[in-house]
Amino acid sequence: MKYIDIIKENRQLEKSLSSEKYRIAIITNITVNQIKEILEFDLRSKGIFAEVTFGDYDNIVQDSIRFSDADLVIIFWEIANLIDGLEEECYLMDSKQLDTLSSRFENDINLVIKNLKSVPLVIVNKFTNSAFDSFVLSDSPLIKLSKQGNLMLEKLSSNNVIAVDLEKIFNKLSIDNSIDTRQFQSSKALYSINFFKTYVNAIYPAIMSIRGFSKKILVLDCDNTLWDGIVGEDGLSGLQMSDLTPKGKVFSEVQKVILGLKNSGILLAICSKNNEKDVLEVFDKHKDILLSENDFAAIKINWKLKAENIKEIANDLNIGLESFVFVDDSDFEVSLVQQSLPQVHCLKVPKNLSDYKDSINKLRALFFTLSNSDEDKVKTDLYLQEKIRKQHSVKFESLESYISSLELQIFIDWNNRSSVPRAAQLTQKTNQFNLTTKRYSEEQLIDMLDNKHFEFATFSASDLFGEYGITGLIILKPQSHGSNLYVIDNLLMSCRVLGRNIEFKFINEVLNKLKRNGIKKLYASYLRSNKNEQVECFFEKVQFNLIEKNNNCKNYELIMNEFKYKNLDYIKCSEII
Amino acid sequence: MNKLESQIIEIMSLIFNVDVNEIPKDATYGVFEPWDSLNHMNLITALEEEFNIRFSDEDVTDMLNISLVEEVIKYNIS
Numbered sequence: 001m002k003y004i005d006i007i008k009e010n011r012q013l014e015k016s017l018s019s020e021k022y023r024i025a026i027i028t029n030i031t032v033n034q035i036k037e038i039l040e041f042d043l044r045s046k047g048i049f050a051e052v053t054f055g056d057y058d059n060i061v062q063d064s065i066r067f068s069d070a071d072l073v074i075i076f077w078e079i080a081n082l083i084d085g086l087e088e089e090c091y092l093m094d095s096k097q098l099d100t101l102s103s104r105f106e107n108d109i110n111l112v113i114k115n116l117k118s119v120p121l122v123i124v125n126k127f128t129n130s131a132f133d134s135f136v137l138s139d140s141p142l143i144k145l146s147k148q149g150n151l152m153l154e155k156l157s158s159n160n161v162i163a164v165d166l167e168k169i170f171n172k173l174s175i176d177n178s179i180d181t182r183q184f185q186s187s188k189a190l191y192s193i194n195f196f197k198t199y200v201n202a203i204y205p206a207i208m209s210i211r212g213f214s215k216k217i218l219v220l221d222c223d224n225t226l227w228d229g230i231v232g233e234d235g236l237s238g239l240q241m242s243d244l245t246p247k248g249k250v251f252s253e254v255q256k257v258i259l260g261l262k263n264s265g266i267l268l269a270i271c272s273k274n275n276e277k278d279v280l281e282v283f284d285k286h287k288d289i290l291l292s293e294n295d296f297a298a299i300k301i302n303w304k305l306k307a308e309n310i311k312e313i314a315n316d317l318n319i320g321l322e323s324f325v326f327v328d329d330s331d332f333e334v335s336l337v338q339q340s341l342p343q344v345h346c347l348k349v350p351k352n353l354s355d356y357k358d359s360i361n362k363l364r365a366l367f368f369t370l371s372n373s374d375e376d377k378v379k380t381d382l383y384l385q386e387k388i389r390k391q392h393s394v395k396f397e398s399l400e401s402y403i404s405s406l407e408l409q410i411f412i413d414w415n416n417r418s419s420v421p422r423a424a425q426l427t428q429k430t431n432q433f434n435l436t437t438k439r440y441s442e443e444q445l446i447d448m449l450d451n452k453h454f455e456f457a458t459f460s461a462s463d464l465f466g467e468y469g470i471t472g473l474i475i476l477k478p479q480s481h482g483s484n485l486y487v488i489d490n491l492l493m494s495c496r497v498l499g500r501n502i503e504f505k506f507i508n509e510v511l512n513k514l515k516r517n518g519i520k521k522l523y524a525s526y527l528r529s530n531k532n533e534q535v536e537c538f539f540e541k542v543q544f545n546l547i548e549k550n551n552n553c554k555n556y557e558l559i560m561n562e563f564k565y566k567n568l569d570y571i572k573c574s575e576i577i
Numbered sequence: 578m579n580k581l582e583s584q585i586i587e588i589m590s591l592i593f594n595v596d597v598n599e600i601p602k603d604a605t606y607g608v609f610e611p612w613d614s615l616n617h618m619n620l621i622t623a624l625e626e627e628f629n630i631r632f633s634d635e636d637v638t639d640m641l642n643i644s645l646v647e648e649v650i651k652y653n654i655s
Contacts, residue, residue, distance in 0.1 A: 004623040007591050033615055034622060182634055183618055193622045 003034065003193050010041040017049040022211075025067035027055035027112075028076035031189040035196045042200050048211060057188070061108055064115035072207065073116055075124040077109075079146050080132050081188060087132040090141040098141055105145065106152050113156040117443045121210045121370070122161045123203050126150050130170055131179045131190060159370055159424065160441035162206050169198050205368035210439060212431050215345060215366040216323035217297070218261060219310055222272040222279050224329040225349055226258075226291065227251050231278045242288040253357045255290040262295055266367045267317070267383060269298040271309045271326070276301040297383035306333050307340040316390070317383055318495035320431060320531060325363055370428065370441075382496065385466040403500050404570035406463040410502060412509055412575045413470075419458045420445045422470040426458075426492060431531040433503065434492040435524070435538065438475075453477055454489065459506050461497050471497045474510055479523070486514060488524040491538075505571040507542050513575075515560045526554040585646055588627060592619045606641045620646075628654060 022043065026032060036052040043050035053070075055063030060077060067073050080087040082105060090098070116122045127146035133139075153163050170178045173194055183189040191199075208214055223230040228240035228247045240248035241255065262268050268291075272279055279301045283293045293299070298316055300309035306328070314321050322343040328334050329349040338346045345366060350356050389406070413419055424442040431437070440448075448454035456475045461468040472493040479485040493503050514522060524539050526532075528551070536554070540546065543563055544556035578586075589604070590597045593611035606612050612620075621637055624630075624646070630653040632640075640646045 002623070002626045003619075004588055004591055004627060007623075011591075011594075031615070031618075034619060182632075182637060183621075187614055187618055189618055193626065 001197075003037070006041045007037050010037045010044065013041065013044040017044055017047075019047070019049045022048050022050045022072070023070045024050055024052045024072045024074065025055060025063070025070040026052060026074045026076065027060050027063040027067060028078075029058040029060055029081050029188075030076055030078045031057070031183075031187050032076045032191065032196070034189075034191075034193055035200065038196050039200050042204065043207065046213075048207070061111055061115075064112040068115055068118060070119055072121045072123070072210075073119050074203075075112070075122070077125065077127065077149075078190060079127045079129055079142050079149065082145075087129070087142065090145075093141070098145070102145055102148055105149060109149060109152045110156065113153075113161060117158075117160070118441075118447055120160060120439060120441045120444065121206060123164055123206060124153060124161060125164045125166050126153065128166050128170075130167060130175055131181070134175070158443060159421070160443050162203075162370070164199075164203060166199075169195065169202060173198055205365045206370065208366075209368055209370045210428060210441075212428055212437075212439065213322070214369050214429070215266075215325050215363075216319055217267040217269055217313070217317070217325070218258070218363070218367075219269045219271045219313065219324060219326045220258070221306075221328040221330070221333065222270060222274060222282070222301075225327055226255060227282070227286075227289070231282055232274060236281060236286060239282065239286060241286070241290075247353065248288070250353045250356055252288065252290065254360055257357060257360050259290055259295065261364065261367065264367075265369075267297040267319075268295055269300070269313050270296050271300045271306050271313070273303055273306070274301050294384065305336070305340075307337050310337065310341060310344065317386070318432075318498060325366060327360070369425075382466070382468065386496065389463070389465050400570070406465075406500065407572075408461065408463045408500060408502065408505075408570070409572040409574070410459045410461045410505060410509075412457050412459045412506065412573065414457045414575070415449060415455055416458070417446070417449065419470055420449070423456065423458055423473050426470070426473050426494060427490065430492045430494055431529070432495050433498060433535055434490070434529070434532050435488070435535055436490045436527045437529045437532060438490045440475075448475075448477075453481070457510055459502075461502055468494075468497050472503070472506055474506070476514075484518055484520045486519050486522050488522065491524075500571075501568055502571060503538070504542065504566070505568045505573060508566050508568065509573050509575075511542070511558070511560075511563055512565045515563055515565075519560055521560060522558045524556045524558070526556075528552045581647055581650065582643065584627070585624070585643060585650070588623050589620065589643075592616055592623055600643075602643065604643055624650065630654065 024039065026035065033054065040050045040052055055067065058081070060075065082101065083089060093101070113122070127149040129140060129142040129146050133143055157163060178192055178195040179190060180192040181190065205214070220226060228251050229238050231239060241251040242248045243252055258268065270279070280293060283289060283291065298313040300313060302309070310324060310326065311321070314324065321341055324344040325347065326337050326344050327347045327349065331348060334346045334348045337344060347359060347363065350359055420442050424440055424445050427438065427440045445456070454475055454477045456473060458470050459472045460470045474491045475489040476486050477489050479487055491507070511522070524544055526536060526539060528536070539556045544558045546554060547557050548555040586597055586600055589600055593600070593616055595611055601609065604612060606617055621632060625632060628650055630650070632649065632653065636649045636653065640649050
């Protein structure tokens, strides 16, 4: 898309969007103003009302203080412009001068990243001097400086700071297409319009992740998608997926990539028009198959519409359709799914099979998440347990009798630092059972704990079938320091444990503790998002009084004296102190 | 107004974020307020993409008013 069309459409979008603004600050020591419209347009067209503000030219350290309350900070810190004309000047400096420059630079990096520690997401470009140095046999002083800067970045890296490797963008576009030095001397502009378009595309998954929009599950067809051949026609022995044939090798590699995705916490599912017995036999008996039936959190092998099957998977696993990626070799199936479920990302197996592995690999960007917790690695197991649980539930008449048969237990854990990574991840990923949808980074939560302004409790749960891990969170703060009036800043629960009344058990225990601790009154809010309708009346159900209501927000209070503890005794609870 | 001229003015109106009618015929770089150095750079980018050309350093400094912009584009297209 041309820059001018981006500007035109961006102005249109500005008028049509009304959601809360996503405030992006770009702090820089060069001119990058053209990124504004491209980044805004890209995010706005996906429903995020982004607004880009620039810091002052070459004022990175001060700007890192000024923008410490932004939603996202992007840093364009150009080594060649640390001092005006440094790209030549560096050859005239002696080693002492270079050392001084380098230590000042390292100090500044340290300061800037520290100043930005409460920003949910900071995107900083790794330092490079490729724009001015293409000599391969030795490094210019600026490359040495870049390397030192990058070491510093690595040292300071944390969950909210992402370092972007610009070299990969240069490789993709070529350096000549990325850099445009015509305006460097006069305006300190360095990058081409194509660079900015590619850059925005490249950082987009990080923004999606912090906004809770990462994809979570990969749904795969079987014939000519996982293996070469059609099981119903070619039979078990006719299917190719070994390194021994060129076609088979493609599919063996694709299977490896898919297994790798699963190991990094992405769920897999099968959706295939076949006889179930035939396909399961392939997983069970084919000598070359790498994937097994247990790698899939859901399996739908039948003759129904694929869109219907995908909806069922979404329902079974409690995952929103917008978290789905679907891969199939048939144009017909892909476009049918795309039409009926536009929120699902669809990939057709490329005509040119040698492109297949690469296109599956590229899906990784869509699944990108900023935080990785131990639970990701065993996620498929958790969903498989869920499957057994659901089969178990069929045997019971009432929900209560089912729930009590599960032998549920929850463990409430107060202000535990080691739960912070998972707690931050829950704020970022949970959409449905999320009362205020406030997202936090690990650093922000640590900050809250350190300053004692906040308290938080997580709970983990287990039942007859296994552990669910840490699946819920409440964040509380006193209305003012030392006050006995408290506010529920957020309350959320992973959809994994929905439908078991665990939320009621948890809130009852928390409220009871607050009452015991002498809290007089508790305030709470429900803030509407696109996805949290199911909890619109949650606070009413747990004895809160509605005091104020408008379209997007409901405010509540609970006078603790009036709170009556309800012991749901079919769920056991213990507190970890 | 010929076709090229109206194309240029439309692009300018988007870059400068002003209505087409608000751009004077004799608009000049540095004098007409929205036409500052940043917007000059944005204009160059938009024109290069639109006409699939690449301006030289001289072109960039020569394009000081609408008719000069038109001249430079014509020269580069031919």
